[in-house]
Amino acid sequence: MKESKFDEKTFRVHIGIVVSIIFCFFIFGLAIYCYWKGKVDDVNGYNSIDSSIAFIALGINILTVIFVYATYQTQRDTIKMQRKQIEDDKKDGDFNRVMDIIYRQLEHTLVRYSAIPDVKLTSEYGVTSIKVMYDNCFKTINFKNINELAELNNFGRFVSYLDVLRFLTEEFKVYYNVINSNNNLSDTDKQFFTTLFANNIEPTLIKKIDMFQQLYFVIKKSDSYKELILDSQNKMMFQNLEFDLTVVLYSLKINKIENLDLG
Template structure:
């Protein structure tokens, strides 16, 4: 359709230009011959006709200029449409290339992720398969920590990869789900339960700290070398002795538990970002 319009304008402009040039040549030749042969009276009449002819020619010139302007404007419009189409085509080609490249990278990374996660699976399944309460989480936190930190690291890789891609959100979701769909059922259950427990207990860090004090209390009760602990009845004083005996270890354990909480929250945020629901 655009092609026909372009052809129509250009054909008309060329024809008008040729007609105009021919008329001017004929007009100039005719005037020269007439003036050479006519008397004064005929020349006067001819001047009137010439004036009218000049007006007609002027109108023809104006019409020609308008047509030329329209043709140029139409050409610019068509060029802009073609440029826009080419840009869209280039963008789509880039998207297709990026999408295919992302699929290839993700499948390679999924293979590597499986190998990494396998290294944690034995302890993970052994200690974490029955996490249904906050106390069970506390007892098994070390194995869960290794898995969640690794999963959070893997998630960050996919998230950064996809954030640099010129893809639609639904395409990014699809690609990210290639990664999560390769998690085993056991892993998914533990992630779901851990996140649910952390959501349920906003003060879970303080609860874990109290849990540790009880654990160290039992140790000291069995340790006959720390005599002052057995004689102490004040709870605050007992905590001071626990810190004295196990302070560095306790700090390290609490630090690791914070890492577990952060990893779980990061995983939860990332899964929501990519519309992933663990069941």
């Protein structure tokens, strides 16, 4: 509606300018005619009327060319505006569609996140939910206790790390595909949606996953880790943990620590 009013206003302005210039040419041509009419008689070979008409016709032809060009420019600008509006509408539609899918998926994710499983997940917490394991393991990580947690004196805690990361890996597949398969979303939009679903699962999720990779960096340099991976089952567990941590870091767009080897 606003665009139509703009085009109508622009057209009226152009028409007004053209009419004004034609009127000026007419007055100017009439002035020439009156001037030469008083100086030279038509019978002496100079026809002031024909000359004035030719002059006015020349001016009108020039104005016609200018008007056609101005009209062409206006139409081209209008087409550009319409194309941009269509693209913006498509982007808005895709943005809203992705948001709707994310919120629908979050309903399922949060149920599974807080649900008590039918089987025992860890030796430390017994039958419990992923949320409880996250609260007891990830939420407690901070810069002050990283070295203490890296001692690996509580092996069940690392099984819980694996359970949480495995859950996130499975859940994040859906969100990642929905967000990154849409070419109409900007990088800013994708970052927004990534933060949106992460914060709805756990407000501290991005921060604590980032801190966990720092903890794991310290763990891998410890003697306890080197001893544990001598056992094939422990080694496989840590390999699975590294795989899931890689997927989660990538899905949350968290930069991996430069010297952290995740296999």
